[in-house]
Amino acid sequence: MRVSALTDLRCPVSGGSLRIDENIVRPKIINTQLGDDLQEGLLFCEESGKLYPVIAGVAILVRKPLTYLASNYYGIMTSAAGFIEADMVAYIEGGGVDLVSEGSQSAKYNTAANIALYIYHHYGDWFQQLPSDHPLGALMRHLDGDWLGKLIETVKNYSGLVDTALDVGCSVGGLVYKLAGFSSFVYGIDYAFPSVLVARSILLGQPKSLDCYRLPLTGTRYRTEQIRMERLTNVEIVVASAESLPFVKGMFDVVTGANLVDRMGSPLELVRAIDAVLREDGLVLLTDPYDWRMAHSGIEDWIGGRVDSPSEEAMRGEMEREFAILEEQDRIPWILYKNEREYTIFLNHCVVGKKLRRG
Numbered sequence: 038m039r040v041s042a043l044t045d046l047r048c049p050v051s052g053g054s055l056r057i058d059e060n061i062v063r064p065k066i067i068n069t070q071l072g073d074d075l076q077e078g079l080l081f082c083e084e085s086g087k088l089y090p091v092i093a094g095v096a097i098l099v100r101k102p103l104t105y106l107a108s109n110y111y112g113i114m115t116s117a118a119g120f121i122e123a124d125m126v127a128y129i130e131g132g133g134v135d136l137v138s139e140g141s142q143s144a145k146y147n148t149a150a151n152i153a154l155y156i157y158h159h160y161g162d163w164f165q166q167l168p169s170d171h172p173l174g175a176l177m178r179h180l181d182g183d184w185l186g187k188l189i190e191t192v193k194n195y196s197g198l199v200d201t202a203l204d205v206g207c208s209v210g211g212l213v214y215k216l217a218g219f220s221s222f223v224y225g226i227d228y229a230f231p232s233v234l235v236a237r238s239i240l241l242g243q244p245k246s247l248d249c250y251r252l253p254l255t256g257t258r259y260r261t262e263q264i265r266m267e268r269l270t271n272v273e274i275v276v277a278s279a280e281s282l283p284f285v286k287g288m289f290d291v292v293t294g295a296n297l298v299d300r301m302g303s304p305l306e307l308v309r310a311i312d313a314v315l316r317e318d319g320l321v322l323l324t325d326p327y328d329w330r331m332a333h334s335g336i337e338d339w340i341g342g343r344v345d346s347p348s349e350e351a352m353r354g355e356m357e358r359e360f361a362i363l364e365e366q367d368r369i370p371w372i373l374y375k376n377e378r379e380y381t382i383f384l385n386h387c388v389v390g391k392k393l394r395r396g
């Protein structure tokens with residue numbers, strides 16, 4: 038986490054500012070081309086009295102950091118192996134949180150295979166690689182494949198050049214990368230530690246560069262894919278929950294969220310949380326296939342998805358409380374590679390809104 042981001046980041050519990058604590062874990066700060074980067078340490082909020090760990094350069098700004106460490110212990114330890122110092126291990130194990138590890142609800146997003154699929158989805162040109170006789174070829178050519186690119190075009194239609202932008206549920210950072218092309222600074226947040234670690238590795242080269250990955254084919258077969266992205270200087274990605282965004286209120290001009298709503302524990306909280314960090318007249322783009330699953334959220338928490346309540350209508354209603362709707366599109370195909378013989382096709386709803394002026 039770049040140290041300069043402390044001016045924008047806030048405690049997810051109190052909203053208070055954060056400072057680097059020097060008492061419990063010795064802060065490890067390295068000097069990079071982007072300025073000082075806190076590779077390991079603890080962030081402290083005076084108001085809430087809470088400590089938030091920074092591990093392998095990834096700040097974990099969630100409301101219950103000890104529970105997060107316990108639930109994600111193995112995912113963190115394996116994905117950040119070699120980048121965790123004895124001090125941090127002592128902090129985690131001294132607090133005993135490794136002993137109550139119960140596995141994360143979002144464990145799926147922590148697996149190497151799933152992360153590889155999202156790297157392929159965000160940075161690969163897979164639709165161009167399909168052989169001419171591939172059964173999906175004609176469909177992909179018809180759709181013009183570049184899904185994230187199309188989302189960005191929709192944002193650009195309303196925004197022009199942007200000062201600060203945020204992508205919630207950013208996974209490995211593909212949309213952060215695209216937003217960075219026309220924004221002064223972009224933050225990404227995701228709840229999955231390994232995805233944030235990968236996003237920082239690809240986009241910032243921290244704590245190490247990631248230039249290739251193994252794409253699953255079938256079974257244990259894989260192909261090594263190169264990632265050819267230029268490093269960026271104007272992005273930062275942290276672990277946080279979309280329900281309590283750890284930022285200064287009203288600081289963003291644009292907030293995007295793709296395929297996140299139906300994967301959150303409290304989808305209804307998302308619109309309120311985005312509203313809090315957007316400036317007046319700020320722009321929001323949300324797109325989702327509303328593939329509701331109780332593994333992610335309870336039925337009461339879904340936005341529609343119940344008898345007499347189609348999700349697209351319920352979502353529009355939720356959005357209209359805080360935003361003027363600028364554009365709505367439905368049944369946009371979103372195609373996700375699973376392996377060389379399995380692709381999932383979702384049909385997404387997409388809403389663009391502008392934050393209403395208050396008072």
Ligand SMILES: C[S@@+](CC[C@H](N)C(=O)[O-])C[C@H]1O[C@@H](n2cnc3c(N)ncnc32)[C@H](O)[C@@H]1O
Nearest residue numbers: 146206208227228229278279295296297300301
């Ligand atoms: C289906 S993936 C979509 C990723 C990316 N936005 C895209 O469209 O390719 C859902 C992402 O949301 C993240 N996620 C789930 N619940 C979250 C929450 N409460 N806060 C932040 N991220 C969350 C997951 O870790 C995962 O990376």
